Amino acid sequence: MKKYLIFIVIVCFIFSCSSTNDENITEAEPVFYKGMDLSFQSELESYNIPYKNALGKPFDLEFDIIGLSYYPQFQIKDLSLVQSKINELALTFNKDILMVEIAYRFTLEWNDNSINYIGDKNQILTEFPATPEGQKAYLEWMVSIIKKIPNNKGLGFCYWAPDWVAFTGNVTTSTNGSAWENQCLFDFNFKALPAFEIYNSN
Template structure:
């Protein structure tokens, strides 16, 4: 009997260890992620992604084979363009989980793009009082997470708002300009969203992320939130060099300061870099000139790879193993032939993808494989 009890105990520990190994924040987990939110649209046009040798590949299988272990999806409440709604997210989440990859859900709490300059509430919430919006964010968040849990696709990470430097759900949770004394309302709305997640996630497996768009300014933001004791687990950051500090030593210093000050894990949840300054359609690109890049890394396939080698090293050097990985934003948003509207608008991102203009995989995939 004693031997049997010891065997059962060993099995329990082994199962527990196996579960923990897939849990966010484990010291053995380094996230090499991608935001693939455009796939719900791009798959309609049969975009022919290829490996480095020119062989056609299924995108999700290919990026997984190269080391991608996290996929981020954005969620819009009632999408203006019909994409990135809950049904899209639920369907793609099943595919992520079927490949044993982790899932990061990005609540925008908007019907369209949310960022520091635009945090428009869903149309359905715009005529509500603050009390009603507080109830709405709780019930909406809880419903989404409940539906994901019911189909066994509970995210490993949930992001409460997108690039919320200025708050979200303006003006209810706005903390910018004349609303700089509104931090209490912002914190209250965030708390309601977190409460909804915690109530569904009864095993406490989901990690909560708050997302700031700026490495250098995030310390101010999280300092403002300290007194509210928000129940979150990690700091998500964007780093696009054309918009932020370009002193690489200062970038590393700011990341280390964030980790030491707030004792939270840090995920570089939006990063990208160009492999060329050329374009492959009629749409002006976000990066089109040399002065938007870093002098240390040329806008070439080799320079893009070298940039990510530096980034990974910088993240891994964050104190106390607080740097847990990165997530490449829209590596798949290539120029393609679609419907009249899509083709006319094109993509402003094709020179920052991880596939070249022939849709062949770029050398930066080596960084995913090697780390």
């Protein structure tokens, strides 16, 4: 039996502004959305089933957003299939789609004594090498498929743990290190990677 995770996406503030200058902000209010989150599955034929079950009895759940997490190393690597299934969800349920959890590595090297989650070329997509430019290209691809979701249902993406760099005392992730360090948006010298440019252009 599959388990479902219901999450709340909090869009902190919607600003009503007379211009793009922050000093001209006149009012702000919090906006809350109810969403349903599901990891991208390999058994694609049954991909819609959790949502269909949630919308029907005995649950009768109401939600505004379908949230998807996608990690190629754990899930499918066929990029065209990823796109088609996301589109299918949007069309079937007429819900907005938010990629609530994504990340990609900029290197297969490490900067501490912790074992990284991703350290082998077989874990990555052949289309995107484990380099700073490859990481950026992956995010460019992700943005492109979100923009192509039918009926303008693509909301965006959330990058998982962009700041989990390795440094002494980082006990939140692992003692004196981070198993996520090569998937951050900062390099081993704590400098912003080219992937940040995605946010400037989108």
